[in-house]
Amino acid sequence: xIRPLIAKEVKDLLRDPRVxxxxxxxxxVMPVVGLALMIPMRAGIEQAIAGARxxxxxxxxxxxxxxxxxxxxxxxxxxxxxLEPGPPGQLAEQAAxxxxxLVLIVPKGFGESLERKQPANITVLDMVREISFFGAAxxxxxxxxxxxxxxxxxxxxxxxxxxxxxxPLRRSVHTYLLSKGVQLPGDPASYIALALAALxxxxxxxxxALTPMQMAATSMAVENEERTLETLLTLPVRxxxxxxxxxxxxxxxxxxxxxxxxxxxxxYFFIIFLQMPLAGELRQPTEAAQLFGAxxxxxxxxxxxxxxxxxxxxxxxSLFFFAxxxxxxxxxxxxxxxxxxxxxxxxxxxxxxxxAIVFMSSDIMGPxxxxxxxxxxxxxxxxxxxDLVSSTLPPEAPLYLVSSLFFTLGLLWLxxxxxxxxxxxxxxxxxxxxxxxxxxxKPPAA
Amino acid sequence: MxxxxxxxxxxxVSFEVEEGEIFGLIGPNGAGKTTTFRILAGLLTPTSGKVxxxxxxxxxxxxxxxxxxxxxxxxxxxxITGYExxxxxxxxxxxxxxxxxxxxELGLRLAGLGEKIHEKMKTYSKGMKRRVQxxxxxxxxxxxxxLDEPTVGLDxxxxxxxxxxxxxxxxxxxxxxxxxxxNMLEVENLCTRVAMIHEGxxxxxxxxxxxxxxxxxxxxxxxxxxxxxAGGAG
Numbered sequence: 001x002i003r004p005l006i007a008k009e010v011k012d013l014l015r016d017p018r019v020x021x022x023x024x025x026x027x028x029v030m031p032v033v034g035l036a037l038m039i040p041m042r043a044g045i046e047q048a049i050a051g052a053r054x055x056x057x058x059x060x061x062x063x064x065x066x067x068x069x070x071x072x073x074x075x076x077x078x079x080x081x082x083l084e085p086g087p088p089g090q091l092a093e094q095a096a097x098x099x100x101x102l103v104l105i106v107p108k109g110f111g112e113s114l115e116r117k118q119p120a121n122i123t124v125l126d127m128v129r130e131i132s133f134f135g136a137a138x139x140x141x142x143x144x145x146x147x148x149x150x151x152x153x154x155x156x157x158x159x160x161x162x163x164x165x166x167x168p169l170r171r172s173v174h175t176y177l178l179s180k181g182v183q184l185p186g187d188p189a190s191y192i193a194l195a196l197a198a199l200x201x202x203x204x205x206x207x208x209a210l211t212p213m214q215m216a217a218t219s220m221a222v223e224n225e226e227r228t229l230e231t232l233l234t235l236p237v238r239x240x241x242x243x244x245x246x247x248x249x250x251x252x253x254x255x256x257x258x259x260x261x262x263x264x265x266x267x268y269f270f271i272i273f274l275q276m277p278l279a280g281e282l283r284q285p286t287e288a289a290q291l292f293g294a295x296x297x298x299x300x301x302x303x304x305x306x307x308x309x310x311x312x313x314x315x316x317x318s319l320f321f322f323a324x325x326x327x328x329x330x331x332x333x334x335x336x337x338x339x340x341x342x343x344x345x346x347x348x349x350x351x352x353x354x355x356a357i358v359f360m361s362s363d364i365m366g367p368x369x370x371x372x373x374x375x376x377x378x379x380x381x382x383x384x385x386x387d388l389v390s391s392t393l394p395p396e397a398p399l400y401l402v403s404s405l406f407f408t409l410g411l412l413w414l415x416x417x418x419x420x421x422x423x424x425x426x427x428x429x430x431x432x433x434x435x436x437x438x439x440x441x442k443p444p445a446a
Numbered sequence: 447m448x449x450x451x452x453x454x455x456x457x458x459v460s461f462e463v464e465e466g467e468i469f470g471l472i473g474p475n476g477a478g479k480t481t482t483f484r485i486l487a488g489l490l491t492p493t494s495g496k497v498x499x500x501x502x503x504x505x506x507x508x509x510x511x512x513x514x515x516x517x518x519x520x521x522x523x524x525x526i527t528g529y530e531x532x533x534x535x536x537x538x539x540x541x542x543x544x545x546x547x548x549x550x551e552l553g554l555r556l557a558g559l560g561e562k563i564h565e566k567m568k569t570y571s572k573g574m575k576r577r578v579q580x581x582x583x584x585x586x587x588x589x590x591x592x593l594d595e596p597t598v599g600l601d602x603x604x605x606x607x608x609x610x611x612x613x614x615x616x617x618x619x620x621x622x623x624x625x626x627x628x629n630m631l632e633v634e635n636l637c638t639r640v641a642m643i644h645e646g647x648x649x650x651x652x653x654x655x656x657x658x659x660x661x662x663x664x665x666x667x668x669x670x671x672x673x674x675x676a677g678g679a680g
Contacts, residue, residue, distance in 0.1 A: 006539040008526060015525035215658065226521030231579075235538050236510040423488035436531050 002248075003243045007220070009249025019215060023257035028265035034271030055142055056095050056103035063111025065120075065153060072149040078142065082375065092127055093320075101127045102116065102139055104336035114153045123145060179391030201354070201385040205315060210347050211320035214340070216323045219250055220330025221339035224428070229331075233421050239417035243327055251323050258319075307388040310397055314381040317401065321377035321408045322347070328415045333441040334428040338435040345438065354382040362391065377404040448481055448646075455481045457646040458490070463639075468616055468623040470637035472630050472666065477571035478646040479536040479626040480518055483594050486624070487515035500589060510675045511539065513587035518626075520579045528559055528578045531567065532585065539586045553585030556611055565622045572599035580608055585614050591616075593625040597632060602638075609636050630666040642670050 013019045055073065057080050059066045070080045083094045083103065095103050105123035113120040126139050132228050151162035175184045175191065184191065204227040223246075232242055326343060333339035357365075357373055365373075373379040381398060394400075418427065448456040456478045463469040471479050478569065485497055488504040502509050523531060533546075534551040540546035557563060557578050559570075566577060574598050583591055596612065596632040597605035613636060616623050627633050633640055634654055641651040650673055654666065661669045 001538065003539070004534050008530070008534050011530065012523050012525045121552065128653070214453060226523075227517060227519050228521045228523060230489065230517045231515070231520050231582075234510060234513075234515040235535065236507070237538050421484070422491060 001237060002245045005237065005241065005245030005247040009246055010252055012249060013215070013219065013253040014418045019253065020257070022211070023063040027267075029262040030261075030264035031267035031271055034268040038271055053077075054081060054098075054100055056081050056083045056084050056101075058083050058091065058103060058105045059109040061106045061107050062226065063109035065114050066106045069106065069110075069146065069149050070151070072152075073142070073236070076145050078145070088125065091125060095125075095127050097202070102142055104142070106301055114150065117154055118159075120150055120334045123214050135262070177390075178386040184437060186234075190394040201315075201382050203312075203351075204393040205318050205322075205354075205365040205381060206347055206351050208261075208315070209319050211257065212251065212319055213326035213329075214343050215254055216247065216250045216326030217330035217333065217343045218291045218336050220246055220327050221336045222330075224331070224424075225297055229424075230421060235287050238416070239419035240413060241411050243331070243416050243419060245328050247320075247324055250327070251320060254323060277328055299422070304388065304393070307384070309391060310401070311381060311384050311388060313401055314377075314384050314404065316410070317404045321404070321411075322350070324408045324412050324415075325350075325352050326399070328411070331415065331419060331424060332427050332431045333435070334432055338428075338432055341435040341438055342431065350378050353379050356385060357382045375403045375407060377407055447494045448478075448485065448490065448546075455646055456485075459646070459648050460641065461641045461648055461651050463590075463622060463624055465622050466616070466620050466623070467639060468613065468637045470633035470640040471624065471626045471643055472628075472633050472640055472670065473626075473643035474628070476643055476645075477643045479643060480574060480594055482643070483515065483517075483592050483624070484625065486603055487513065488667040489515075511586075512589045513592065514583040514586060514590070515592045516579055516583040516596060518598060522567040522570070522575045522578065525566055528553070528557060528563040528574075529571070531578060532557070532582060535582050536585065549585045549587070552587075555616070556581035556584055558607070560582065573601060573604050576598075576600055577604065577608065580611065584611070584621070587619050588621060590624065592624045593623060596625055596628055597627065597629070605632070612636065631672060634666045640666065642666075642673060644670075644674055 055078050055198070057070055057073075059070070059082065070082070073080050081098055081100060091103055091105075095101070103125040105125060107121050107123065110122065113180060124139055124143065151165055153164060156160055173187045174183075175186060175188050176182075177184060223232065229242075233239070325346065329342050329346065330339045333342065353373075353376075357379055361371075370383070373383045374394070375398075384393060385445045386396070387446065418424070447454065453518070459478065459482055459612075461469075461471075467504045473479055481490065485492050486499055486504055488499075488506070488509065497504055497510060499513055499635065500574065522528075533550050534548040536549040536553065540549060545587060554563060557580075559577065562570070562574065563578075567578065570578070574648055576597070580593070580596055585595060591612075593612070598606050599609060609632065612623055613626070615621060625633070625637070637654060639651070639653050640657070650669070652660075657669050658664070661672050661674065663669045
């Protein structure tokens with residue numbers, strides 16, 4: 001009996017350009033945004049690095065060491081142009097006339113400091129047209145070479161090597177995670193990024209869930225607004241079937257739309273991270289791995305693949321819950337305007353318990369609250385993500401997936417109990433009053 | 447009686463409709479016609495009093511297969527074609543069966559939109575949408591059809607077509623029809639018996655012919671004006 005209703009929902013939504021266009025635009029816009037970001041980034045890096053291939057040198061020291069520095073830089077592939085000393089304005093003019101963007105000023109006493117095995121001073125003058133993200137990229141490259149030279153000079157005639165001075169202590173710090181019974185390389189602080197990943201889960205869910213929730217609320221509110229629900233409620237179909245058909249039909253379309261959005265997002269990341277030709281010059285792969293708190297190989301053993309699968313299903317069930325919430329809000333809204341006013345704040349309110357979970361330690365939570373968080377579809381993916389990273393998923397985890405589904409269906413069943421024309425009309429009046437209060441609180445548009 | 451909060455929408459409504467007859471409920475806007483129909487369709491419950499439809503409580507789920515209700519301002523789905531809408535209704539009543547196909551065929555004939563029936567309903571005029579809705583209400587051959595202003599929004603020719611369709615359908619299938627209209631002449635032409643409702647009360651009920659005779663009126667409009675003028679509403 002529910003099949004023709006689901007088919008009606010899917011057709012009505014898929015043929016509505018207001019529903020489908022945002023998904024298509026979302027999918028197309030993301031790669032365009034990626035390109036729009038990548039092109040100036042690439043140009044900026046190229047410009048910065050190309051500009052630093054030639055460097056101006058003002059030698060105020062006139063020592064052997066300063067001459068050796070110039071030779072050292074030349075031997076490393078840089079073009080060193082000697083400039084006349086002068087105030088910054090004059091130096092800038094000289095540099096500009098010779099196409100230089102970087103000037104090194106070697107002050108008096110540079111050689112003497114190195115001779116005494118003491119830190120030496122050097123002034124770097126970066127010529128930039130404007131402050132930009134990649135302005136320092138070129139000077140970083142040159143300064144690294146200067147530092148290498150000073151280390152070589154400082155360790156000359158000593159038993160030390162530049163490598164020893166750079167890394168005087170070979171530390172071997174490990175972290176033993178009691179909850180997982182695993183030893184990890186590095187200190188616990190290295191893994192803070194992983195713990196913070198749990199913070200992203202609520203954001204990810206709300207990002208994905210707002211669209212189906214809004215769609216469901218709008219679709220249901222349109223039934224009220226267009227007076228089609230009144231007819232539907234007199235046909236031989238149970239209220240729970242009307243709600244379930246609305247939810248399933250809408251969810252099928254929302255999943256399709258989400259797939260489009262995810263494809264767009266992947267294209268965005270592909271363009272940004274993989275197609276950036278100069279990215280490798282800025283960060284070595286090992287450094288990139290360190291950014292995420294650990295080596296990728298360690299991560300593979302650290303995160304349980306079945307736990308990741310659990311998280312994926314849990315997120316899906318959470319979206320299903322949000323869609324059900326949208327259907328209910330839509331049913332209680334007399335028109336689309338009221339539904340829109342109420343869904344956005346409801347979505348963000350729903351995130352609050354998720355953040356409580358992220359910052360709450362397992363000791364404070366207690367078993368009852370923990371079970372409740374696992375059963376409620378809204379909080380389940382968050383606590384699962386946290387456990388996946390910081391400890392282990394409970395053995396009864398698959399049961400929680402089932403309970404999450406039943407929680408949503410139960411909510412829908414409860415809603416179907418008041419899903420009658422008369423009670424809906426009464427509730428819609430209350431909802432309208434609430435929406436008006438919320439609208440009045442918003443500041444007037446400029 | 448029916449109260450909405452502090453407002454009493456129906457103060458005294460009582461009438462009986464015989465099986466197979468076309469009965470008209472006539473009255474001005476806000477008289478209580480739609481509230482009465484919604485109670486009969488099981489959408490609202492009366493605050494007090496007793497209502498029976500085909501011997502059952504109007505809220506009875508099984509009654510939904512026997513009673514069709516056409517709301518006055520029934521909307522349509524924008525992106526569904528008239529054909530798909532009629533098929534949806536047919537399948538909700540009969541599943542995927544021969545009966546559903548027959549109902550659909552009847553619906554298509556009643557709607558009479560030709561090839562337009564395969565276009566999205568958002569492209570339909572108000573009259574075309576109404577014809578699809580009337581077809582939807584009758585195609586399932588209900589024992590009772592409650593039609594709230596069935597010809598609202600239709601031009602003279604199409605209104606006449608719908609009236610004829612309702613009359614012949616009732617005669618052919620023995621369907622009881624309960625309809626409302628602002629247009630008292632329309633009711634006069636179509637109905638055998640009528641009830642006149644004003645400010646939530648039934649002023650008078652009877653055969654059209656008898657009422658005209660009793661009040662010495664040329665039409666039901668004159669009867670209604672005489673009833674209201676005589677303080678029948680009070």
